[in-house]
């Protein structure tokens with residue numbers, strides 16, 4: 001029993017790795033097939049004059065020639081095997097949700113809750129997480145079934161405003177990283193549920209109708225198409241959110257929900273350009289507009305930091321000793337970032353980052369600055385209670401030349 005208990009943290013780390021690995025692989029398969037079929041549909045040669053064929057495409061790949069035909073209606077004779085492409089979506093959601101449990105629910109105290117944002121219990125944070133995940137699907141599905149869906153512009157703007165409200169509220173409930181991941185997880189849930197609840201049932205309806213020589217329910221086909229377009233636009237923001245944890249200047253920004261909204265618009269714009277191009281509508285101005293948006297984001301996130309760095313001068317001109325800096329780091333960071341962490345649940349220093357010796361600190365000073373001074377991502381949820389004065393002491397020591405022999 002004792003062995004099992006000491007084994008658990010290692011087991012959880014391995015589970016994290018394995019499930020993340022699976023999540024990426026099946027996610028690539030899902031988005032890959034979705035991108036491929038979109039592309040295929042747009043590149044079909046529709047001028048072709050073949051009986052019962054809507055369009056044709058020739059391609060060469062991995063040692064063979066492929067000739068794909070899109071039929072005008074159902075096949076006269078059903079093949080022995082018809083491929084559906086649904087497990088890519090389901091397994092992506094299942095592995096994603098499992099990852100959310102392993103990484104966030106198991107570490108709710110340090111990764112979901114930020115006591116400076118909201119002092120909630122781990123159980124409540126998990127409950128809120130589930131409400132957001134499934135609630136956003138029900139809200140979205142409700143909007144899709146309302147009359148609003150007939151007006152694309154209003155529907156898009158409304159959904160976008162709701163997503164921003166969702167992102168904003170999440171940043172007021174959870175720590176910043178958990179807030180971001182929950183926007184991604186909610187959108188991902190909507191995407192997978194679109195496949196499960198609308199797209200696949202519509203395909204089933206189409207197949208059943210064909211098998212029974214009946215006309216399929218057209219309205220189902222139309223909503224399946226709409227949902228698949230929505231999924232297509234959601235891919236880019238969702239993928240951004242999934243990699244955003246590597247970029248603290250996004251989720252760690254004071255107005256992280258604005259950063260998220262802006263990057264999502266830019267991502268959707270780029271997707272829109274390609275979708276239009278697939279329809280042979282060329283709007284090249286979209287790309288420079290997106291690039292310009294990115295440049296504004298770079299300035300928006302960096303300039304205030306550069307200015308505030310310049311303004312935080314050491315008033316007393318007193319030289320800060322390295323011992324002082326090392327002590328702050330020892331007490332505020334060392335419980336986790338040391339060879340043998342003492343913080344419960346950490347068997348190894350997170351991401352292998354050790355901040356003990358002067359060498360460790362100097363080597364990682366840029367990372368320390370981005371995570372603990374330019375933003376307040378570390379310590380997570382300020383669990384060790386670092387003060388603003390202490391953050392300023394580290395900043396001033398950096399500005400005074402990072403000397404360690406004083």
Ligand code: HEC
Nearest residue numbers: 110332333336343350351353367368371372378379380384
């Ligand atoms: C409660 C434990 C804990 C405390 C205390 C803590 N950290 Fe962390 N730190 C983590 C975890 C967990 C991660 C990994 C986050 C991830 O997976 O991205 C991390 C990651 C980091 C990283 C990113 C490393 C990389 O390679 O990207 C830096 C830098 C960092 N911490 C600095 C600090 C500093 C500086 C302090 C003190 C002011 C501190 N941490 C306090 C748990 C802690």
